[in-house]
Amino acid sequence: MRASIRGAIFLEGIDVAMLNVALPAVRADLGLSTATLSGVVSAYVLGYGGFMLLGGRAADLLGRRCMFLTWLAVFVVFSGLGGLATEGWQLLVARFVTGVAAAFLTPAGLALITANFPEGPQRNRALGVYAGTAAGGFSLGLVAGGALVTAGWRWVFFAPVLLAAVILVAALFLIRDDVPPRVTRSFDLPGAFTVTAAMLLLAYAVVSLDLVPALAGVALLALFVAIERRAAHPLVRLGLLRSARLVRTNITALLFLFAFAGFQFALTIYLQELRGWTPLQTGLAMLVVGVDTVLAPTLTTWLVNRFDPVRVLFAGLLTGLTAYGLFLRVTGDWTYAAMLPSLMLLGLAFALAYGPLTMAATDGVDGHEHGLAGGLLYTAIQFGTALGISAVTAVGVDSGSLRTALLLPVAALLVAVVVTATSLTPRRVPRDIVRRAAR
Numbered sequence: 001m002r003a004s005i006r007g008a009i010f011l012e013g014i015d016v017a018m019l020n021v022a023l024p025a026v027r028a029d030l031g032l033s034t035a036t037l038s039g040v041v042s043a044y045v046l047g048y049g050g051f052m053l054l055g056g057r058a059a060d061l062l063g064r065r066c067m068f069l070t071w072l073a074v075f076v077v078f079s080g081l082g083g084l085a086t087e088g089w090q091l092l093v094a095r096f097v098t099g100v101a102a103a104f105l106t107p108a109g110l111a112l113i114t115a116n117f118p119e120g121p122q123r124n125r126a127l128g129v130y131a132g133t134a135a136g137g138f139s140l141g142l143v144a145g146g147a148l149v150t151a152g153w154r155w156v157f158f159a160p161v162l163l164a165a166v167i168l169v170a171a172l173f174l175i176r177d178d179v180p181p182r183v184t185r186s187f188d189l190p191g192a193f194t195v196t197a198a199m200l201l202l203a204y205a206v207v208s209l210d211l212v213p214a215l216a217g218v219a220l221l222a223l224f225v226a227i228e229r230r231a232a233h234p235l236v237r238l239g240l241l242r243s244a245r246l247v248r249t250n251i252t253a254l255l256f257l258f259a260f261a262g263f264q265f266a267l268t269i270y271l272q273e274l275r276g277w278t279p280l281q282t283g284l285a286m287l288v289v290g291v292d293t294v295l296a297p298t299l300t301t302w303l304v305n306r307f308d309p310v311r312v313l314f315a316g317l318l319t320g321l322t323a324y325g326l327f328l329r330v331t332g333d334w335t336y337a338a339m340l341p342s343l344m345l346l347g348l349a350f351a352l353a354y355g356p357l358t359m360a361a362t363d364g365v366d367g368h369e370h371g372l373a374g375g376l377l378y379t380a381i382q383f384g385t386a387l388g389i390s391a392v393t394a395v396g397v398d399s400g401s402l403r404t405a406l407l408l409p410v411a412a413l414l415v416a417v418v419v420t421a422t423s424l425t426p427r428r429v430p431r432d433i434v435r436r437a438a439r
Helices: 002-030 034-062 064-082 088-115 121-149 155-174 189-208 211-230 238-242 244-274 279-306 309-327 336-362 367-395 402-421 431-438
Strands: none
Touching: 002 034, 002 064, 002 088, 002 121, 002 155, 002 244, 002 279, 034 064, 034 088, 034 189, 034 367, 064 088, 064 155, 088 121, 088 336, 088 367, 121 155, 121 279, 121 336, 189 211, 189 367, 211 238, 238 244, 238 367, 244 279, 244 309, 244 336, 244 367, 244 402, 279 309, 279 336, 309 336, 309 402, 336 367, 367 402
16 A cells, blocks of 8 residues: 555656756747746646645545545546647646646545554654655656656656556555545535635746735635634634644745755756756756655654654755755856755755655644645645745846846745744753753
8 A cells, every 4th residue: 555655656756857857848849938838837836736725635524545546547647648738738737737636646645644654653754755755756757857858858748657557556456544534414615615716826826926816815715714614514624723833834844845946947947058958967967866765764764753853854954055055156167066065965955854844744633634734734835836936937047147046945945944943842851861960
């Protein structure tokens, strides 16, 4: 069962990474503007972020296995259809629906993992492997995407279909859900429609940097809160959102992915369009970031069990801040050796931060709400991703604005460090040590 779930998150990672490397080739073939090119990434994020809360709660109420299998099939189909696009709008639609599928698939997978392990070292280990698998998909996608683009960018969409079909068939036989769905007499349809419309408007506002849909989204969120307070069976239990630690975790996740997505988008454009590197060279250059594939299930898990997720997360944020800060020295003729320290530190930062964010997101949350908690986390992640790419696009990535664009990840990580620092508490000293000191 765990292999099938990890396979799905691996598939998502490889899908996103291969497309990111292929973006310049897609632009050249379809004649896309920079705004439309970023929209290819943002359309996925729009669907992902817009439907994530609904997807997370649907997993809790309608069944995690059902949601996982159904939307994995949708993910497979529309990932393949993206490769058939001949116009920019067709690619945008395919990526949007793929994002919607991921919005239902991902929190269901996370909930299936957490439901099978009690809180503590066993769950930390499982989530560390889960995070490492996602990183592995992303890392392999960077190289595989670069190699496939040489044969044509459409293979970036077609190649994962076979892998996805194998995962789907295996999941049909292997995945079981011991936690029954929480069947209610009525489904909170007004809440579902309202929050989905609100998240879609907010996600669109983020990717377009437009104030009007942002205000409309906030208004709908206020209406959603009013609906949930009166609903007999609310889609989202508002008490869950009163947890200060949960709120800080999701804010940090948004800022962390804002920084990473913005940096990666800027780096891809810098290497391929300003430096003339091939997609394969770009993928190989960024492969070192995938060191978290090995570190997440090993070093990170050990550190979390010895200390706690928040302290390890804080160390990861400081490491990431250092990585982005070092890259600010970039010039038009930088060698790869000059870039390498930043990329290696970024890989370490991802290993130290991503897994602990996943652990902290469900820490202390009742098992029947893990889908919702996962939905909140991945909503923050996708909004951060969209906002990071949109912000860098707005600034521009050329020889004159590159350093300004690279300042954005630094600023985001600075804020994340401050937010996470407020969650740090003094470590408890074991009583036997206190007694020995008193003597």
